[in-house]
Amino acid sequence: MRIRLDRTICDGFGVCAKHAPKHFSLDDWGYASLIGDGTVEEADRDDVLRALFDCPVHAIVEIGDNEFDGEARPGPAAATEEAPVFEARWGYAQ
Template sequence: MRVRIDRDRCQGHGRCYSLAPELFQPDDIGDGVVVGDGVVTPGQEDAARRAALNCPEQAVVIEEEA
């Protein structure tokens, strides 16, 4: 599993980095950016889903890998 942020959608609500700080962090204007390469390690899946399900702009994208 991998997360990314759709830059065209993100408006800086900050839900992702509040709910899943291990996966997301704010940039200097409060937009969300992925920490590192966005790979979700075992145990972080719930946090990733919570971030995606709470983004008002639906900007958090989860890519399930085979």
């Protein structure tokens, strides 16, 4: 399981750090940061899910393994077949 925290909508309630202190830290004003890269071990899954569901502003989301998480850009997709070539002539695509 992987998660992402959107700090722009975190309202500093601190619920996440209470439920899953291994994955969330709070700054002096109570706003959360992720600890680590968002990867959640199976043993921590329940605590993190509780934090996710209890976050009043839904700042924590689960992301899929192949989903772009904003940390690194996905590489170019491998070309599996040649892209079709469209030639525009007189306003028509052929």
